[in-house]
Amino acid sequence: MSILVDEKTRVVVQGITGREGAFHTRQMLDYGTEVAAGVTPGKGGKQVDGVPVFNTVQEAIEKEEVNTSCIFVPPPFAGDAIIEAASADLGVIVCITEGIPILDMVKVTSFLKDRDTVLIGPNCPGIISPGKTKVGIMPGPIHRQGGMAVISRSGTLTYEVVDQLTRVGLGQSTCIGIGGDPVIGTTFIDHLMRFKEDIETKGVILIGEIGGTAEEEAADYIRKDFDKPVIAFIAGQTAPPGRRMGHAGAIISGGQGKAEDKIKALQAAGITVALDLGALGKTALEVMGDIGAN
Amino acid sequence: MKLHEFQAKDIFRKSGIPVPNGQLITSSDQATKVVQIINGPPWVIKAQIHAGGRGKGGGVKVVHYPYEVVTATEDLLGKPLVTRQTGPDGVIVNQILIEEGIKIDREFYLSMAIDRSRSESTMIFSQAGGMDIEEVAVESPELILKEHINPAGGWMTYQARNLIYRLDPPLLPAAVEELMSVMANVYKVFVTHDCSLVEINPLVITKSGKVVALDAKISIDDNALFRQKELLKLDDPREKDPLELMAEKYHLNYIRLDGNVGAMVNGAGLAMATMDVIKMAGADPANFLDVGGGASEEMITKGFEIILKDRRVQAILVNIFGGILRCDVLARGVLAAAEKTSIRVPLIVRLEGTNVEEGRKILRNSKLKFLVAKDLAEAAVLVAKQVSKTG
Numbered sequence: 301m302s303i304l305v306d307e308k309t310r311v312v313v314q315g316i317t318g319r320e321g322a323f324h325t326r327q328m329l330d331y332g333t334e335v336a337a338g339v340t341p342g343k344g345g346k347q348v349d350g351v352p353v354f355n356t357v358q359e360a361i362e363k364e365e366v367n368t369s370c371i372f373v374p375p376p377f378a379g380d381a382i383i384e385a386a387s388a389d390l391g392v393i394v395c396i397t398e399g400i401p402i403l404d405m406v407k408v409t410s411f412l413k414d415r416d417t418v419l420i421g422p423n424c425p426g427i428i429s430p431g432k433t434k435v436g437i438m439p440g441p442i443h444r445q446g447g448m449a450v451i452s453r454s455g456t457l458t459y460e461v462v463d464q465l466t467r468v469g470l471g472q473s474t475c476i477g478i479g480g481d482p483v484i485g486t487t488f489i490d491h492l493m494r495f496k497e498d499i500e501t502k503g504v505i506l507i508g509e510i511g512g513t514a515e516e517e518a519a520d521y522i523r524k525d526f527d528k529p530v531i532a533f534i535a536g537q538t539a540p541p542g543r544r545m546g547h548a549g550a551i552i553s554g555g556q557g558k559a560e561d562k563i564k565a566l567q568a569a570g571i572t573v574a575l576d577l578g579a580l581g582k583t584a585l586e587v588m589g590d591i592g593a594n
Numbered sequence: 595m596k597l598h599e600f601q602a603k604d605i606f607r608k609s610g611i612p613v614p615n616g617q618l619i620t621s622s623d624q625a626t627k628v629v630q631i632i633n634g635p636p637w638v639i640k641a642q643i644h645a646g647g648r649g650k651g652g653g654v655k656v657v658h659y660p661y662e663v664v665t666a667t668e669d670l671l672g673k674p675l676v677t678r679q680t681g682p683d684g685v686i687v688n689q690i691l692i693e694e695g696i697k698i699d700r701e702f703y704l705s706m707a708i709d710r711s712r713s714e715s716t717m718i719f720s721q722a723g724g725m726d727i728e729e730v731a732v733e734s735p736e737l738i739l740k741e742h743i744n745p746a747g748g749w750m751t752y753q754a755r756n757l758i759y760r761l762d763p764p765l766l767p768a769a770v771e772e773l774m775s776v777m778a779n780v781y782k783v784f785v786t787h788d789c790s791l792v793e794i795n796p797l798v799i800t801k802s803g804k805v806v807a808l809d810a811k812i813s814i815d816d817n818a819l820f821r822q823k824e825l826l827k828l829d830d831p832r833e834k835d836p837l838e839l840m841a842e843k844y845h846l847n848y849i850r851l852d853g854n855v856g857a858m859v860n861g862a863g864l865a866m867a868t869m870d871v872i873k874m875a876g877a878d879p880a881n882f883l884d885v886g887g888g889a890s891e892e893m894i895t896k897g898f899e900i901i902l903k904d905r906r907v908q909a910i911l912v913n914i915f916g917g918i919l920r921c922d923v924l925a926r927g928v929l930a931a932a933e934k935t936s937i938r939v940p941l942i943v944r945l946e947g948t949n950v951e952e953g954r955k956i957l958r959n960s961k962l963k964f965l966v967a968k969d970l971a972e973a974a975v976l977v978a979k980q981v982s983k984t985g
Contacts, residue, residue: 320888320918376820398887401788401818402708407745409713425917437887439917439947454863455887456915459947460970463915480862483713509863512710535866538851538873539882542679546847546862546884548817549710555728576874577867578971 301500302429302474303449303491304392304418305368309433312337312357312366312390314373314381316348320396321372324437325349328370331440333433337364357388370426370435371395378422379404382485386417394435395421395485402548405483412485419485423547424477425455436477438462446471447502448584449495451488453480453509453549457535457577461507464581470588473501480547482511488518492526503529503588505580506571508562510536511550515562523569530571531584534559537575595814596644600691601828602810605787610779611794612772612806616693618642622667628692629660636695639666641675641687644833646811651677653687656695663692688832696806701796703727704777706784714742715784717749717777719757723796749781765799772805773797787825788818837881837900844896846885853878855977856901856910856939858894860885860919868913871970875978880907887918894927895934902935909980911973912943914953921945921953932962940965940980944973 311328315321316338326349328335335351337360344355354360357369369390373381378397385393386408400422412419420427426436431445438455442463448470452458458477465472476491478484488506495501504526508515515534522530537559539545541552552558563573574583597605603613617628629637641653648654653675655666667690674684701723709716722730722737731738739760741753754774758765765773776797784792793811800806814825831839841848847862851869855877859865862884869879881904885897901910914924924945931937944967945953957964965980967973 323918375817399817401821402790402815403715403745403785403788403818406708406713406715410745437918442947452863454861456859456861456917457863457867459915459917460864460867463946482708482710507863509866514711517711533867535863535870537870538879539866539869540849540851543849543882544816545849545866545882548815550862550866555731576971577871578969578974 301498302432303494303498304474305427305429305435306432309368309435310334310336310364310366311368311370311435312339312360312364313351314339314357314369314371314385316340316351316353316372317343317346318372318374322348324372325351327437327440328434331434333435336366357384357390361388361390366390368392368435369394371397373397375399375401379408382408382419383411386412386415386419390417392435393417393419393485394424394426395419396424396426396437398423400481402481402483405481409483409485420476421479421485423481424479425458427474427476429474430472438475442466443475444471446473447500448472448588449498449501449504450475450507451491451504452477452507453514453547454507454535457507460577461505461533461580465505465584468581468585470581470584473498480549482549487514489521492518492521496526496528501528503531503584505584506530506532508532508534509547509550510534510539510545510552510559511547511557513556516565519565519569519571522571529587531574531580531587532566532571533574533577533580534562595816595819595825595829597812597814597828598642598644598689598830599640599810600642600689602812603807605783605812606807606810609783611776611783612804613810614693614696614806614808616691619667619690619692620688622664622671625664625667625692626660629663632692633694635659637663638693638695639663639670640691640693641670642689642691643675643680643685643687644830645677645679645685647677647679648675651675653677685833696798696808697801698798699801700799702798703795704780704797705791705793705795706780706789707791709742712742715745716743717741717753717757717781721761723798727795743781749778751778754778766803769799769803769805776805776807787812788815788822789813790815837903841897841900844893846883846893846897846900848897848900849882850904851879851881853880854906854908855981856880856904856907858883858885858897858901858910858912860887860889860914864913864915868911871974872911872977875974877977877981880904885919889919889923891923891927891930894924895931898928898931899935902931902937907939909940909942909977911977912941913970913973914945914947916945916947916949916953920949921947922949922956925953925956929956929960929962937962942967942973942976942980944970
């Protein structure tokens with residue numbers, strides 16, 4: 301098993317004719333992902349790497365029975381693209397786009413509130429269930445199928461962690477990048493609840509960073525309701541307050557969002573926090589020990 | 595993007611939020627004239643810099659004689675102002691706002707921001723005005739009132755009543771009306787200008803019963819600047835570090851820090867984590883630099899030049915986990931930079947991911963001197979060694 305995406309996933313790429321959209325459609329196809337359709341308004345009837353392009357998501361669903369979207373649409377139009385996909389009742393929407401105005405995302409999350417659609421991102425690397433499918437931009441070859449779940453606010457930092465896991469022999473069930481923006485579709489807790497029910501998942505790696513209180517909230521949930529081992533890492537222990545560290549969401553402000561507070565909250569919940577990123581793989585192996593993540 | 599107080603007050607004035615009469619000056623000769631236009635005494639002299647903590651840092655003065663207006667502005671203009679947010683060097687004061695003094699009856703705190711855990715805009719109101727709101731939040735959280743806003747309906751009048759009718763002692767009906775209008779207008783400003791923060795501290799009721807915003811702080815969501823072209827003109831580059839300005843031009847995420855190890859990384863999370871690794875190795879990062887996912891060769895070259903311009907840098911760590919950014923592009927960018935500027939400090943390179951073999955080969959076959967780290971753990975050890983040698 302795995303969560304949210306697997307062999308049954310049929311992807312529509314919104315923004316498929318753009319540079320990034322076209323490049324990663326090729327990469328996803330190479331990984332074995334069923335990219336069944338693309339959408340670019342005004343470019344319906346064309347093909348990208350053999351994938352048929354439609355003008356609307358609705359049309360892509362009617363013709364190709366897609367159930368998952370991967371969005372590469374530029375920031376000014378991305379909010380609309382997410383709502384288009386959600387209105388068409390797609391089960392999972394992955395939004396890669398970086399730089400969406402925060403008030404657009406406030407509207408989007410409000411729209412999604414009473415719907416079953418799961419939004420991952422924006423400003424994220426996407427989601428991968430190794431050996432089954434990848435919906436996103438992460439490099440496929442560093443992953444290996446196994447029992448570790450990974451949930452992260454970051455992109456390349458996640459690759460670093462996954463690479464270490466694979467090297468120490470810990471494969472992954474599903475890896476999710478939830479995104480580096482202040483307002484995102486789903487948080488750590490949303491996915492922890494799914495991993496709790498997933499038989500294949502034996503343990504979870506949680507990668508947080510400075511800004512907001514999502515890690516503290518996750519720690520609280522884990523303490524109360526999550527019994528699989530969790531290993532955490534928090535980026536930005538040396539970040540100065542008041543400066544936005546690349547990600548719009550990575551900023552210490554109003555006394556909130558400090559790495560030390562997050563680490564304290566996680567440790568208080570009985571979670572192993574790896575302070576040294578270089579040794580995270582080893583730490584995970586020690587914690588998982590006899591449980592056997594494979 | 596941060597706005598200056600006088601810019602925020604201009605927006606307030608146009609949006610129906612009352613502010614004191616005031617005039618901006620850029621040289622102390624202008625002060626004499628301003629005293630004749632602006633009501634006083636007293637007058638309030640306010641240094642216009644982005645950093646907070648101006649009051650305690652000596653950047654806000656209340657004066658009672660016209661000559662004091664002149665001397666106070668002379669004391670501030672062209673000189674660095676140090677506050678708890680500026681760092682030890684302070685920020686040069688280029689502009690001063692001179693305002694009429696206001697007789698205060700009561701002070702409040704009012705702000706609008708995004709509540710991240712609820713993904714909603716939130717109005718925050720407190721009767722503990724004029725104080726450090728972060729301290730109030732810790733010491734007496736019951737004094738902080740919040741109203742979350744549904745984006746479909748926008749700000750509703752009942753929400754203003756929820757906030758205002760909890761005040762003790764209660765306000766007179768006229769002040770209630772004015773405060774309700776200020777709250778509605780703050781929401782309007784927040785939404786129409788794509789703000790990430792609108793803050794008034796203090797928002798006061800004057801002795802004559804009027805509601806006035808004595809201070810004004812506005813930050814604009816950088817992601818929305820593409821549709822806020824008018825606001826872009828309000829950007830003040832003098833407030834930024836010159837290296838940060840140069841980085842901005844090439845779309846690089848660069849933040850100057852206090853240490854001596856330069857770092858070039860792709861991805862914000864990995865860049866932050868690399869800073870942490872440097873610190874744990876016993877050194878201090880000189881910068882945060884995220885070259886981004888799809889960096890070009892030119893961007894890498896520019897990034898490298900920026901790191902080298904920082905004279906404090908004693909070693910450089912390049913940590914790239916290739917995804918979209920290919921390692922061969924990185925390698926060529928570094929070589930191009932090395933051709934233009936001589937690299938005077940030890941260089942440690944850690945490459946992984948897309949096209950890693952090609953990238954390593956390009957570097958190996960060049961004349962560039964560098965140390966290879968096979969993983970992050972080894973990179974940390976090498977950085978520590980280099981810095982202990984030079985330091």
